[in-house]
Amino acid sequence: MKSVQPKNMKWHNERLIIEYLLKKSVAAKSEIAEATGMSVTTVRTQLKSLIERKAVCTFGDPESLGGRPAEKYTLTDSFAPILYVAFGFEKTELTILSMTGKLLLEKTIPTELLDEEVAALLSNKPQIDLVEISVPGIPIKKGFLYGENLEEGNSYSFGFLDDLPSNIFIEILNDLNLCAIGELKNYPEVNHLVYLSFSGCAGTGIIIDRKLYTGHQAFAGELGMLSYEGKLIDEWLNSPDEKERSKVIQFVLELISLTLSPEVLVFSESKLPQEKILQIVSNLQNKLWAEPKIVFKDSKKQNGLSGAHHQAIDLFLKKGWEEA
Structure with missing residues (x-):
């Protein structure tokens, strides 16, 4: 069996903690250790790293368990922001969400300004980790097909995808699938x-x-x-x-x-x-x-947003497991 390198094990352990906090929202070190199979010492080390990167923070006033209060942890509301692009031929909605689902930004723009608006967002919010794009057609690489007769070759390409940093994960999905x-x-x-x-x-x-x-x-x-x-x-x-x-x-x-x-x-x-x-x-x-x-x-707007958030979480975890 291929041995796991220390760097890979770190990624592996981080993803286990993130997955658990996504499910439970708030948890103590002992809960995380029991659920993930890690030692409390390993959990403490990984949490320290995640806190330093502002991915995790302590949560509220800890409850006493009969002795020293057990400190609890949660994902931060700014962790791994998701850019959700709900494309329309005339107007496009841009939404930034945290991994916890908190709405960080929402704006509607003329679609002709899409490339420059995304470039500005990435410049002002470099922590964006994922881009989910909702399209009214059949997804293809960097765009989508549309129209009643696909043989006519009606397609749309997203120019801003050519300039995205390689570390940003991208997915294009049909709007109704989301x-x-x-x-x-x-x-x-x-x-x-x-x-x-x-x-x-x-x-x-x-x-x-x-x-x-x-x-x-x-x-x-x-x-x-x-x-x-x-x-x-x-x-x-x-x-x-x-x-x-x-x-x-x-x-x-x-x-x-x-x-x-x-x-x-x-x-x-x-x-x-x-x-x-x-x-x-x-x-x-x-x-x-x-x-x-x-x-x-x-209206299908809220369902699309909810679907994009769900997909982004799956993509984020998949990205982490692949790197591990």
Whole structure:
């Protein structure tokens, strides 16, 4: 077996402590030692290093355990900031989060200023460790594909990625995939969940066995390209006729329910009035034998942010384990 070098063991131990504090929020040295299998002495050494780097701090007034109070530790709110880029063709939202989920910065900018705004953020906040990019299309290297006909070669590339330092970890994900990841956190007992959006085009985030499913070349969930009664689903969704739009939305929801049989089916639709939405849900609940839980959401913004935070944590830990 290949021996573990001291530097690698240090990374390994740090990641164990960080993972535990992400789960428990606050813990004493003895708790961390018991949970990770490290000695209290090793935990003390690693915590000292993490405190010096402002990744960990002591927490509040320690409770007495019958003798000397046990000092407790937590991750700092500024630790390993995450830059979340929610791309839009006209406006893009930039959000900086800490690993603990604290909102450190939030701003909306014209997309044409994206490259210079990111450069300015990295200059003012050099501690940014991760960049999560949400895109309205199919992720490719440094960008994404979009449009009804991908053969036309519609693509967008992020220029700022060429100038990012090599130590920053980057991930580009479809916006609805991030929404599905974020929504899954609301259902800890659910294994299969689907998130759909009908805001101008039909897209889907698919969770199977609590893992994101993107399919071959990330094409899973591109429902807008399906044909229905001679037209693409996306063409129907842009129809001014509410009756026709309602019909195609119900068709897609039935198709997903019968094909994937999710436990929870979440969908958002910004154009139909509330009574039409409720009618669609009622029709589905009366018609579907599998009886998934059907949830309607007015906005997908919070789910996207939650999903980006979850993904960033996974990426951060993966980065650390690879270095270990």
